[in-house]
Amino acid sequence: RLYLDYCASTPLHPLVLKKLIESSQYIYANPSSVHQMGYEASCLIEESRKVISELLNVKSSEVVFTSGATESNNMAIIGLIRKIKEKSKVTPHIIISQIEHPSVYNCCKALEKDGVEVTYVSVDKNGLVNVSEIEDSIRENTVLVSIMHVNNETGSIQPIDEIGELIQSKENICFHVDGVQGFGKVPLELDNIDLFTISGHKIGGPKGIGILVIKENIEISPIIFGGSQENSIRPGTTNLPGVVSITEAIKIALLDFNKRFNYLVELYTYISSQIKKKKEFTINSPKLSLSSPHILNLSYHQEGITSAQLINLFAKRGVILSSQSACSSKSSKLSRVLMAMSHNEVISSSSIRISLHETMTFSDADYLLQSIEEVLEQIKQKKRFAIN
Ligand code: PLP
Numbered sequence: 001r002l003y004l005d006y007c008a009s010t011p012l013h014p015l016v017l018k019k020l021i022e023s024s025q026y027i028y029a030n031p032s033s034v035h036q037m038g039y040e041a042s043c044l045i046e047e048s049r050k051v052i053s054e055l056l057n058v059k060s061s062e063v064v065f066t067s068g069a070t071e072s073n074n075m076a077i078i079g080l081i082r083k084i085k086e087k088s089k090v091t092p093h094i095i096i097s098q099i100e101h102p103s104v105y106n107c108c109k110a111l112e113k114d115g116v117e118v119t120y121v122s123v124d125k126n127g128l129v130n131v132s133e134i135e136d137s138i139r140e141n142t143v144l145v146s147i148m149h150v151n152n153e154t155g156s157i158q159p160i161d162e163i164g165e166l167i168q169s170k171e172n173i174c175f176h177v178d179g180v181q182g183f184g185k186v187p188l189e190l191d192n193i194d195l196f197t198i199s200g201h202k203i204g205g206p207k208g209i210g211i212l213v214i215k216e217n218i219e220i221s222p223i224i225f226g227g228s229q230e231n232s233i234r235p236g237t238t239n240l241p242g243v244v245s246i247t248e249a250i251k252i253a254l255l256d257f258n259k260r261f262n263y264l265v266e267l268y269t270y271i272s273s274q275i276k277k278k279k280e281f282t283i284n285s286p287k288l289s290l291s292s293p294h295i296l297n298l299s300y301h302q303e304g305i306t307s308a309q310l311i312n313l314f315a316k317r318g319v320i321l322s323s324q325s326a327c328s329s330k331s332s333k334l335s336r337v338l339m340a341m342s343h344n345e346v347i348s349s350s351s352i353r354i355s356l357h358e359t360m361t362f363s364d365a366d367y368l369l370q371s372i373e374e375v376l377e378q379i380k381q382k383k384r385f386a387i388n
Contacts, residue, residue, distance in 0.1 A: 164192025183255025
């Protein structure tokens with residue numbers, strides 16, 4: 001099978017797998033235990049935190065381990081709002097974009113039910129937010145702006161540096177970035193970012209481990225309660241094998257960056273140039289200068305074919321693709337992201353996402369292109385196909 005759903009999850013990098021096995025096998029004591037083995041485990045966690053902080057160019061105390069990006073995003077947003085509500089009676093206001101991942105979008109929808117005000121800024125046809133719209137949306141009670149780095153459906157890269165500069169010029173507004181899809185794929189400095197989310201399993205690490213970088217001057221309240229782990233901000237026994245593994249995954253993601261980026265650009269350019277010749281498809285990802293080379297989103301622009309049908313047709317040829325984020329693809333037929341980019345319902349209901357990886361070869365790309373030909377032919381001949 002040809003797996004092309006690397007945005008949903010990646011295979012463990014062999015060096016990460018080695019770390020995962022070794023740490024699971026030998027370092028099983030609870031890092032919070034006071035005995036020697038617990039102490040050794042906690043030292044390993046602190047060493048890992050230090051390595052990550054140096055790679056991210058932040059302070060060691062600013063790196064908090066979580067169970068994944070969904071938790072990091074919830075922790076950043078709900079944790080900040082809780083802290084603000086503890087200190088002030090003013091109703092807080094948050095600004096996010098219309099195309100955030102469900103772990104940010106639905107978190108804000110839930111907060112709205114609790115009386116928090118939320119502005120959902122629009123995106124243009126390239127899926128990019130407009131910094132002046134963010135600026136115009138700022139109110140006296142705005143406490144948080146949360147904008148993702150790279151969109152998980154289209155790959156569009158948001159102007160994070162510009163937004164960061166804007167937010168840092170304002171008082172008492174915090175800037176959160178969901179960095180899940182951009183991390184290790186598109187360079188980004190964390191200087192003007194207050195809260196930053198990373199997920200392990202999107203970068204060759206295991207599932208169930210994530211990071212929230214919380215800058216020193218930012219106060220958030222915990223959203224789950226228990227012991228004093230992670231400086232009491234994230235209680236629960238620390239996932240040591242996860243921590244050791246995400247550290248290795250981050251090292252690999254950042255140290256091999258240029259080689260991987262250049263290869264993905266070549267691969268992306270080859271595949272997209274061939275797909276552009278097919279008049280039946282529209283490429284929804286913006287041009288490469290505005291998007292990440294690991295995500296290619298396209299739609300079949302004739303009525304009657306849905307994303308689910310296309311995914312099944314490819315799956316029959318062993319090509320594993322997806323459409324929206326794995327968290328929403330089973331529930332919604334129309335892509336909220338593509339609708340926000342002003343695409344019509346035909347385009348928004350027939351999109352597929354091809355996500356590339358450094359292990360994909362050019363002959364894999366040729367197999368994908370051949371499958372596209374076959375799928376188009378099958379649709380043309382109006383063959384019957386099963387829809388799951
Ligand atoms: N944010 C973005 C942009 C994502 O693509 C994803 C996963 O698809 C998440 C957050 C959630 O990540 P996790 O699976 O670590 O909870």
